[in-house]
Amino acid sequence: MHYTYRFRLDPTPEQRELLDHHRDTCRQLYNHALGEFQEIPKSTGTLNQRVRQVRDQLPNFKEWWNELNDLYSTVAQAAVMRIEDSIKALAELKKKGHNVGSLNWKAPKDFRSFTYIQSGFEFDSKNGQPLLSLSKLADIPLIKHREIPHTDTVKEITVKKEPTGEWFASFTVGDKETPKKPTNPDRCIGIDVGILKYAHDTDGTAVESLDLSDDRERLERAQRDLSRKEHGSANWERQRQVVAERHADLKRKRRDFLHKLSNYYATEYDLVAVEDLDAKELIEFPGNSRNRTGAAWGTFQQMLEYKCEREGTHFVEVDPRNTTKECASCGVKTDKPLWVREHSCPACGFEADRDANAAWNILSRGLEDIGVVHSESTPVETALPTDTVVSAKRVIETGSPTLKERTASAVSE
Numbered sequence: 001m002h003y004t005y006r007f008r009l010d011p012t013p014e015q016r017e018l019l020d021h022h023r024d025t026c027r028q029l030y031n032h033a034l035g036e037f038q039e040i041p042k043s044t045g046t047l048n049q050r051v052r053q054v055r056d057q058l059p060n061f062k063e064w065w066n067e068l069n070d071l072y073s074t075v076a077q078a079a080v081m082r083i084e085d086s087i088k089a090l091a092e093l094k095k096k097g098h099n100v101g102s103l104n105w106k107a108p109k110d111f112r113s114f115t116y117i118q119s120g121f122e123f124d125s126k127n128g129q130p131l132l133s134l135s136k137l138a139d140i141p142l143i144k145h146r147e148i149p150h151t152d153t154v155k156e157i158t159v160k161k162e163p164t165g166e167w168f169a170s171f172t173v174g175d176k177e178t179p180k181k182p183t184n185p186d187r188c189i190g191i192d193v194g195i196l197k198y199a200h201d202t203d204g205t206a207v208e209s210l211d212l213s214d215d216r217e218r219l220e221r222a223q224r225d226l227s228r229k230e231h232g233s234a235n236w237e238r239q240r241q242v243v244a245e246r247h248a249d250l251k252r253k254r255r256d257f258l259h260k261l262s263n264y265y266a267t268e269y270d271l272v273a274v275e276d277l278d279a280k281e282l283i284e285f286p287g288n289s290r291n292r293t294g295a296a297w298g299t300f301q302q303m304l305e306y307k308c309e310r311e312g313t314h315f316v317e318v319d320p321r322n323t324t325k326e327c328a329s330c331g332v333k334t335d336k337p338l339w340v341r342e343h344s345c346p347a348c349g350f351e352a353d354r355d356a357n358a359a360w361n362i363l364s365r366g367l368e369d370i371g372v373v374h375s376e377s378t379p380v381e382t383a384l385p386t387d388t389v390v391s392a393k394r395v396i397e398t399g400s401p402t403l404k405e406r407t408a409s410a411v412s413e
Helices: 011-039 047-055 060-066 066-070 073-095 213-227 234-268 279-284 290-297 297-311 354-369 392-396 400-412
Strands: 001-010 113-117 120-124 129-132 137-142 151-162 165-174 188-191 198-202 203-206 271-273 313-320 342-344 351-353 388-390
Touching: 011 066, 011 073, 011 113, 011 137, 011 151, 047 188, 047 351, 060 066, 060 073, 073 113, 073 137, 120 137, 165 400, 188 354, 198 234, 198 354, 213 297, 234 351, 279 342, 297 313, 313 354, 342 354, 351 354
Parallel strands: 188 271, 203 388, 271 313
Antiparallel strands: 001 137, 001 165, 113 151, 120 129, 129 137, 151 165, 188 198, 198 203, 342 351
Protein backbone atom coordinates (compact mmCIF):
# COMPACT_ATOMS: atom_id res chain seq x y z
CA MET A 1 0.00 0.00 0.00
CA HIS A 2 1.20 3.52 -0.81
CA TYR A 3 0.39 6.73 1.01
CA THR A 4 1.75 10.26 1.22
CA TYR A 5 3.45 12.56 3.73
CA ARG A 6 3.25 16.28 2.96
CA PHE A 7 5.79 18.84 4.19
CA ARG A 8 6.04 22.58 3.65
CA LEU A 9 9.21 23.90 2.05
CA ASP A 10 10.88 27.16 3.05
CA PRO A 11 12.92 28.15 -0.03
CA THR A 12 15.01 31.30 -0.30
CA PRO A 13 14.01 33.89 -2.96
CA GLU A 14 16.72 32.49 -5.28
CA GLN A 15 15.44 28.95 -4.74
CA ARG A 16 11.88 30.08 -5.49
CA GLU A 17 13.08 31.32 -8.88
CA LEU A 18 14.78 27.98 -9.53
CA LEU A 19 11.65 26.06 -8.51
CA ASP A 20 9.49 28.20 -10.79
CA HIS A 21 11.97 27.70 -13.65
CA HIS A 22 11.84 23.91 -13.21
CA ARG A 23 8.06 23.95 -12.99
CA ASP A 24 7.67 26.05 -16.12
CA THR A 25 10.19 23.96 -18.07
CA CYS A 26 8.17 20.86 -17.16
CA ARG A 27 5.02 22.62 -18.30
CA GLN A 28 6.53 23.52 -21.68
CA LEU A 29 7.81 19.96 -22.06
CA TYR A 30 4.34 18.59 -21.26
CA ASN A 31 2.74 20.87 -23.86
CA HIS A 32 5.29 19.91 -26.52
CA ALA A 33 4.97 16.21 -25.68
CA LEU A 34 1.17 16.47 -25.88
CA GLY A 35 1.48 17.88 -29.40
CA GLU A 36 3.77 14.99 -30.38
CA PHE A 37 1.41 12.47 -28.77
CA GLN A 38 -1.60 13.78 -30.67
CA GLU A 39 0.24 13.14 -33.95
CA ILE A 40 0.60 9.42 -33.19
CA PRO A 41 -2.25 7.29 -34.65
CA LYS A 42 -4.21 5.28 -32.09
CA SER A 43 -3.67 2.18 -34.21
CA THR A 44 0.05 2.15 -33.37
CA GLY A 45 -0.47 0.87 -29.82
CA THR A 46 -2.09 1.23 -26.43
CA LEU A 47 -2.25 4.54 -24.59
CA ASN A 48 0.79 3.63 -22.51
CA GLN A 49 2.78 2.55 -25.57
CA ARG A 50 2.03 5.77 -27.43
CA VAL A 51 3.00 7.96 -24.47
CA ARG A 52 6.21 5.97 -24.08
CA GLN A 53 7.00 6.63 -27.73
CA VAL A 54 7.04 10.33 -26.92
CA ARG A 55 9.02 9.78 -23.72
CA ASP A 56 11.67 7.89 -25.67
CA GLN A 57 12.24 11.03 -27.77
CA LEU A 58 13.57 12.98 -24.77
CA PRO A 59 17.25 12.51 -25.75
CA ASN A 60 16.44 14.02 -29.16
CA PHE A 61 14.59 16.94 -27.54
CA LYS A 62 17.64 17.72 -25.38
CA GLU A 63 19.82 18.15 -28.47
CA TRP A 64 17.99 21.34 -29.48
CA TRP A 65 16.25 22.29 -26.22
CA ASN A 66 18.94 23.40 -23.77
CA GLU A 67 16.57 24.03 -20.83
CA LEU A 68 15.72 20.31 -20.68
CA ASN A 69 19.27 19.64 -19.53
CA ASP A 70 18.42 21.56 -16.34
CA LEU A 71 15.90 18.86 -15.41
CA TYR A 72 16.76 15.63 -13.65
CA SER A 73 16.05 12.68 -15.98
CA THR A 74 13.11 11.21 -14.04
CA VAL A 75 11.53 14.67 -13.67
CA ALA A 76 11.43 15.06 -17.45
CA GLN A 77 10.11 11.52 -17.90
CA ALA A 78 7.36 12.09 -15.31
CA ALA A 79 6.28 15.30 -17.07
CA VAL A 80 5.72 13.35 -20.30
CA MET A 81 4.03 10.38 -18.59
CA ARG A 82 1.57 12.80 -17.00
CA ILE A 83 -0.23 12.73 -20.36
CA GLU A 84 -1.29 9.14 -19.67
CA ASP A 85 -2.50 10.00 -16.16
CA SER A 86 -4.50 12.98 -17.47
CA ILE A 87 -6.22 10.93 -20.17
CA LYS A 88 -7.13 8.22 -17.66
CA ALA A 89 -8.52 10.86 -15.28
CA LEU A 90 -10.70 12.27 -18.07
CA ALA A 91 -11.96 8.77 -18.87
CA GLU A 92 -12.94 8.26 -15.21
CA LEU A 93 -14.83 11.56 -15.15
CA LYS A 94 -16.64 10.63 -18.36
CA LYS A 95 -17.59 7.28 -16.86
CA LYS A 96 -19.16 9.12 -13.91
CA GLY A 97 -21.32 11.21 -16.23
CA HIS A 98 -19.26 14.38 -16.47
CA ASN A 99 -19.06 16.25 -19.77
CA VAL A 100 -15.35 16.16 -20.66
CA GLY A 101 -13.39 17.24 -23.70
CA SER A 102 -9.85 16.48 -24.80
CA LEU A 103 -6.51 17.46 -23.28
CA ASN A 104 -5.31 21.01 -23.89
CA TRP A 105 -2.02 22.75 -23.39
CA LYS A 106 -1.40 23.82 -19.81
CA ALA A 107 -1.17 27.48 -18.83
CA PRO A 108 1.30 28.40 -16.03
CA LYS A 109 -1.50 28.58 -13.45
CA ASP A 110 -2.67 25.07 -14.37
CA PHE A 111 0.68 23.28 -14.10
CA ARG A 112 1.85 23.57 -10.51
CA SER A 113 4.07 20.55 -9.80
CA PHE A 114 6.88 18.28 -10.92
CA THR A 115 7.91 14.84 -9.68
CA TYR A 116 11.13 12.98 -8.86
CA ILE A 117 10.69 9.21 -9.24
CA GLN A 118 12.83 6.67 -7.36
CA SER A 119 15.98 8.83 -7.29
CA GLY A 120 17.34 12.37 -7.41
CA PHE A 121 16.30 13.31 -3.87
CA GLU A 122 17.44 12.77 -0.30
CA PHE A 123 17.00 14.13 3.21
CA ASP A 124 19.86 16.15 4.62
CA SER A 125 20.51 18.47 7.53
CA LYS A 126 22.63 21.57 8.06
CA ASN A 127 23.10 23.12 11.50
CA GLY A 128 20.02 21.25 12.70
CA GLN A 129 17.87 22.49 9.79
CA PRO A 130 16.23 19.66 7.81
CA LEU A 131 16.87 19.97 4.08
CA LEU A 132 15.43 18.35 0.99
CA SER A 133 18.23 17.86 -1.50
CA LEU A 134 16.91 17.81 -5.08
CA SER A 135 19.28 16.90 -7.93
CA LYS A 136 19.92 19.69 -10.45
CA LEU A 137 18.00 22.09 -8.25
CA ALA A 138 18.98 22.98 -4.65
CA ASP A 139 19.11 21.98 -0.99
CA ILE A 140 15.80 23.43 0.19
CA PRO A 141 14.91 23.98 3.88
CA LEU A 142 12.08 21.70 4.95
CA ILE A 143 9.59 22.13 7.80
CA LYS A 144 9.63 18.53 9.01
CA HIS A 145 6.69 18.41 11.43
CA ARG A 146 6.73 14.60 11.62
CA GLU A 147 9.05 11.69 10.94
CA ILE A 148 8.71 9.20 8.12
CA PRO A 149 9.12 5.68 9.61
CA HIS A 150 12.47 4.10 8.76
CA THR A 151 10.62 0.99 7.59
CA ASP A 152 8.93 2.98 4.82
CA THR A 153 10.62 3.49 1.45
CA VAL A 154 10.12 6.79 -0.34
CA LYS A 155 9.09 5.97 -3.92
CA GLU A 156 8.72 9.48 -5.30
CA ILE A 157 8.55 13.15 -4.34
CA THR A 158 6.18 15.68 -5.89
CA VAL A 159 7.09 19.35 -5.44
CA LYS A 160 4.07 21.64 -5.77
CA LYS A 161 3.38 25.38 -5.70
CA GLU A 162 0.02 26.29 -4.18
CA PRO A 163 -2.02 29.31 -5.37
CA THR A 164 -0.90 31.06 -2.17
CA GLY A 165 2.70 30.94 -3.40
CA GLU A 166 3.72 28.34 -0.80
CA TRP A 167 5.77 25.32 -1.87
CA PHE A 168 5.14 21.80 -0.57
CA ALA A 169 6.82 18.42 -1.03
CA SER A 170 4.69 15.26 -0.99
CA PHE A 171 6.55 12.03 -0.24
CA THR A 172 4.90 8.88 -1.58
CA VAL A 173 6.06 5.92 0.47
CA GLY A 174 5.65 2.18 0.18
CA ASP A 175 4.39 0.65 3.40
CA LYS A 176 4.71 -2.89 4.64
CA GLU A 177 2.08 -5.42 3.67
CA THR A 178 -1.49 -4.31 4.26
CA PRO A 179 -2.82 -5.79 7.53
CA LYS A 180 -5.29 -8.63 7.14
CA LYS A 181 -8.90 -7.80 7.90
CA PRO A 182 -10.53 -9.83 10.68
CA THR A 183 -12.73 -12.70 9.51
CA ASN A 184 -15.22 -12.09 12.30
CA PRO A 185 -15.08 -8.38 13.11
CA ASP A 186 -15.97 -7.64 16.71
CA ARG A 187 -16.05 -3.85 16.93
CA CYS A 188 -18.46 -2.76 14.18
CA ILE A 189 -20.02 0.62 13.54
CA GLY A 190 -22.45 2.22 11.10
CA ILE A 191 -22.18 5.93 10.27
CA ASP A 192 -24.87 8.19 8.86
CA VAL A 193 -23.60 11.56 7.57
CA GLY A 194 -25.68 14.72 7.43
CA ILE A 195 -25.66 18.50 7.71
CA LEU A 196 -27.15 19.24 11.15
CA LYS A 197 -24.97 16.50 12.64
CA TYR A 198 -21.98 15.67 10.47
CA ALA A 199 -21.77 12.03 11.57
CA HIS A 200 -24.13 9.96 13.73
CA ASP A 201 -22.95 6.45 14.58
CA THR A 202 -24.36 3.32 16.16
CA ASP A 203 -22.28 3.81 19.31
CA GLY A 204 -24.40 6.84 20.12
CA THR A 205 -21.85 9.48 19.12
CA ALA A 206 -23.18 12.47 17.17
CA VAL A 207 -20.42 14.70 15.78
CA GLU A 208 -21.53 18.24 15.02
CA SER A 209 -20.78 19.83 11.65
CA LEU A 210 -17.77 22.09 11.36
CA ASP A 211 -18.74 25.77 11.55
CA LEU A 212 -16.78 27.65 8.88
CA SER A 213 -19.20 30.56 8.51
CA ASP A 214 -16.67 33.16 9.73
CA ASP A 215 -14.05 31.85 7.30
CA ARG A 216 -16.54 31.91 4.42
CA GLU A 217 -17.47 35.49 5.29
CA ARG A 218 -13.80 36.53 5.21
CA LEU A 219 -13.39 34.79 1.85
CA GLU A 220 -16.44 36.52 0.36
CA ARG A 221 -15.23 39.89 1.62
CA ALA A 222 -11.82 39.29 0.02
CA GLN A 223 -13.49 38.23 -3.25
CA ARG A 224 -15.58 41.40 -3.31
CA ASP A 225 -12.43 43.49 -2.81
CA LEU A 226 -10.75 41.60 -5.66
CA SER A 227 -13.65 42.30 -8.03
CA ARG A 228 -13.09 46.04 -7.53
CA LYS A 229 -9.42 45.91 -8.57
CA GLU A 230 -8.16 46.38 -12.12
CA HIS A 231 -7.43 42.92 -13.48
CA GLY A 232 -3.69 42.33 -13.83
CA SER A 233 -2.62 45.35 -11.76
CA ALA A 234 -0.25 45.11 -8.78
CA ASN A 235 -3.16 45.73 -6.39
CA TRP A 236 -5.19 43.02 -8.11
CA GLU A 237 -2.32 40.53 -7.76
CA ARG A 238 -1.91 41.31 -4.05
CA GLN A 239 -5.63 40.86 -3.46
CA ARG A 240 -5.65 37.64 -5.52
CA GLN A 241 -3.04 36.34 -3.09
CA VAL A 242 -5.32 37.22 -0.17
CA VAL A 243 -8.23 35.35 -1.79
CA ALA A 244 -5.99 32.31 -2.36
CA GLU A 245 -4.96 32.36 1.30
CA ARG A 246 -8.60 32.51 2.43
CA HIS A 247 -9.40 29.51 0.21
CA ALA A 248 -6.39 27.65 1.65
CA ASP A 249 -7.51 28.38 5.23
CA LEU A 250 -10.95 26.92 4.53
CA LYS A 251 -9.46 23.85 2.88
CA ARG A 252 -6.94 23.23 5.67
CA LYS A 253 -9.52 23.48 8.46
CA ARG A 254 -11.98 21.21 6.67
CA ARG A 255 -9.37 18.57 5.83
CA ASP A 256 -7.93 18.65 9.36
CA PHE A 257 -11.38 17.89 10.77
CA LEU A 258 -12.03 15.13 8.23
CA HIS A 259 -8.60 13.53 8.75
CA LYS A 260 -9.04 13.34 12.52
CA LEU A 261 -12.60 12.03 12.36
CA SER A 262 -11.85 9.39 9.72
CA ASN A 263 -8.69 8.32 11.56
CA TYR A 264 -10.70 7.73 14.73
CA TYR A 265 -13.18 5.40 13.05
CA ALA A 266 -10.50 3.54 11.06
CA THR A 267 -8.32 2.84 14.10
CA GLU A 268 -11.01 2.11 16.70
CA TYR A 269 -13.18 -0.37 14.81
CA ASP A 270 -12.90 -3.65 12.89
CA LEU A 271 -15.71 -2.75 10.48
CA VAL A 272 -17.00 0.63 9.33
CA ALA A 273 -20.20 0.82 7.25
CA VAL A 274 -21.30 3.98 5.41
CA GLU A 275 -23.77 4.86 2.68
CA ASP A 276 -22.60 4.68 -0.94
CA LEU A 277 -23.46 8.31 -1.69
CA ASP A 278 -23.20 10.03 -5.08
CA ALA A 279 -21.72 13.34 -3.90
CA LYS A 280 -22.12 14.99 -7.33
CA GLU A 281 -25.81 14.09 -7.50
CA LEU A 282 -26.42 15.37 -3.96
CA ILE A 283 -24.76 18.71 -4.71
CA GLU A 284 -26.84 19.18 -7.86
CA PHE A 285 -30.07 18.41 -5.97
CA PRO A 286 -31.99 21.70 -5.51
CA GLY A 287 -31.85 23.38 -2.12
CA ASN A 288 -29.01 23.69 0.40
CA SER A 289 -26.34 22.67 -2.12
CA ARG A 290 -23.80 25.02 -0.53
CA ASN A 291 -23.92 23.18 2.79
CA ARG A 292 -23.70 19.85 0.99
CA THR A 293 -20.60 21.02 -0.87
CA GLY A 294 -19.02 22.28 2.34
CA ALA A 295 -19.77 19.01 4.11
CA ALA A 296 -17.36 17.20 1.74
CA TRP A 297 -18.93 13.80 2.37
CA GLY A 298 -17.12 12.32 -0.62
CA THR A 299 -13.74 13.45 0.73
CA PHE A 300 -14.57 12.04 4.17
CA GLN A 301 -15.44 8.64 2.71
CA GLN A 302 -12.30 8.59 0.54
CA MET A 303 -10.18 9.29 3.63
CA LEU A 304 -12.09 6.68 5.61
CA GLU A 305 -11.61 4.08 2.88
CA TYR A 306 -7.83 4.38 2.54
CA LYS A 307 -7.33 4.61 6.31
CA CYS A 308 -9.41 1.49 6.86
CA GLU A 309 -7.27 -0.25 4.24
CA ARG A 310 -4.13 0.92 6.05
CA GLU A 311 -5.39 -0.30 9.44
CA GLY A 312 -6.85 -3.62 8.24
CA THR A 313 -10.42 -2.49 8.93
CA HIS A 314 -13.39 -3.57 6.82
CA PHE A 315 -14.82 -0.60 4.90
CA VAL A 316 -18.30 -1.25 3.47
CA GLU A 317 -20.41 1.10 1.35
CA VAL A 318 -24.08 0.10 1.37
CA ASP A 319 -27.13 0.95 -0.71
CA PRO A 320 -28.42 4.27 0.73
CA ARG A 321 -32.04 3.76 -0.31
CA ASN A 322 -34.57 3.91 2.54
CA THR A 323 -32.02 3.85 5.37
CA THR A 324 -33.98 6.68 7.00
CA LYS A 325 -37.45 5.30 6.24
CA GLU A 326 -36.93 1.71 7.39
CA CYS A 327 -37.30 0.91 11.06
CA ALA A 328 -34.01 -0.50 12.34
CA SER A 329 -35.95 -2.73 14.73
CA CYS A 330 -38.66 -4.33 12.56
CA GLY A 331 -37.96 -3.14 8.99
CA VAL A 332 -41.30 -1.40 8.38
CA LYS A 333 -41.00 1.66 6.13
CA THR A 334 -42.36 4.98 7.36
CA ASP A 335 -42.24 8.13 5.23
CA LYS A 336 -41.10 11.23 7.09
CA PRO A 337 -40.28 14.76 5.86
CA LEU A 338 -36.78 16.13 6.41
CA TRP A 339 -37.86 18.39 9.25
CA VAL A 340 -38.98 15.41 11.35
CA ARG A 341 -35.84 14.52 13.29
CA GLU A 342 -37.22 11.61 15.33
CA HIS A 343 -38.02 8.09 14.13
CA SER A 344 -41.16 6.59 15.66
CA CYS A 345 -42.27 3.25 14.26
CA PRO A 346 -46.07 2.78 14.14
CA ALA A 347 -45.60 -1.01 13.91
CA CYS A 348 -43.26 -1.90 16.77
CA GLY A 349 -43.03 1.35 18.73
CA PHE A 350 -39.25 1.75 18.34
CA GLU A 351 -38.22 5.37 18.84
CA ALA A 352 -34.83 6.91 18.11
CA ASP A 353 -33.15 9.89 16.56
CA ARG A 354 -33.73 9.87 12.80
CA ASP A 355 -29.99 9.68 12.05
CA ALA A 356 -29.37 7.02 14.71
CA ASN A 357 -32.03 4.82 13.11
CA ALA A 358 -30.36 5.29 9.71
CA ALA A 359 -26.95 4.42 11.19
CA TRP A 360 -28.33 1.13 12.54
CA ASN A 361 -29.74 0.25 9.12
CA ILE A 362 -26.39 1.08 7.52
CA LEU A 363 -24.54 -1.18 9.95
CA SER A 364 -27.01 -4.03 9.40
CA ARG A 365 -26.59 -3.80 5.61
CA GLY A 366 -22.81 -3.58 5.96
CA LEU A 367 -22.65 -6.77 8.00
CA GLU A 368 -24.88 -8.54 5.48
CA ASP A 369 -22.73 -7.37 2.57
CA ILE A 370 -19.59 -9.05 3.93
CA GLY A 371 -21.51 -12.13 5.09
CA VAL A 372 -21.10 -11.61 8.82
CA VAL A 373 -23.79 -13.11 11.05
CA HIS A 374 -24.63 -10.39 13.54
CA SER A 375 -26.36 -10.50 16.88
CA GLU A 376 -30.08 -11.21 16.99
CA SER A 377 -30.52 -8.33 19.44
CA THR A 378 -32.28 -5.32 18.00
CA PRO A 379 -31.39 -1.63 18.29
CA VAL A 380 -34.21 -1.35 20.85
CA GLU A 381 -32.17 -3.58 23.15
CA THR A 382 -28.66 -2.33 22.35
CA ALA A 383 -29.02 1.36 21.54
CA LEU A 384 -27.67 3.83 24.07
CA PRO A 385 -30.29 5.74 26.08
CA THR A 386 -28.87 9.10 25.04
CA ASP A 387 -26.55 10.27 22.30
CA THR A 388 -23.16 11.78 23.09
CA VAL A 389 -22.84 15.03 21.15
CA VAL A 390 -19.24 15.92 20.25
CA SER A 391 -18.46 19.34 18.81
CA ALA A 392 -16.36 19.60 15.66
CA LYS A 393 -14.08 22.01 17.55
CA ARG A 394 -13.22 19.35 20.13
CA VAL A 395 -12.48 16.82 17.40
CA ILE A 396 -10.03 19.30 15.84
CA GLU A 397 -8.39 20.30 19.12
CA THR A 398 -7.95 16.84 20.64
CA GLY A 399 -8.34 14.43 17.72
CA SER A 400 -9.71 10.95 18.27
CA PRO A 401 -8.96 10.65 22.03
CA THR A 402 -11.89 12.95 22.88
CA LEU A 403 -14.26 10.82 20.86
CA LYS A 404 -12.75 7.66 22.28
CA GLU A 405 -13.13 8.76 25.91
CA ARG A 406 -16.66 10.03 25.41
CA THR A 407 -17.78 6.92 23.54
CA ALA A 408 -16.21 4.67 26.17
CA SER A 409 -17.92 6.55 28.98
CA ALA A 410 -21.26 6.40 27.17
CA VAL A 411 -20.96 2.66 26.70
CA SER A 412 -20.12 2.13 30.37
CA GLU A 413 -23.21 4.01 31.60
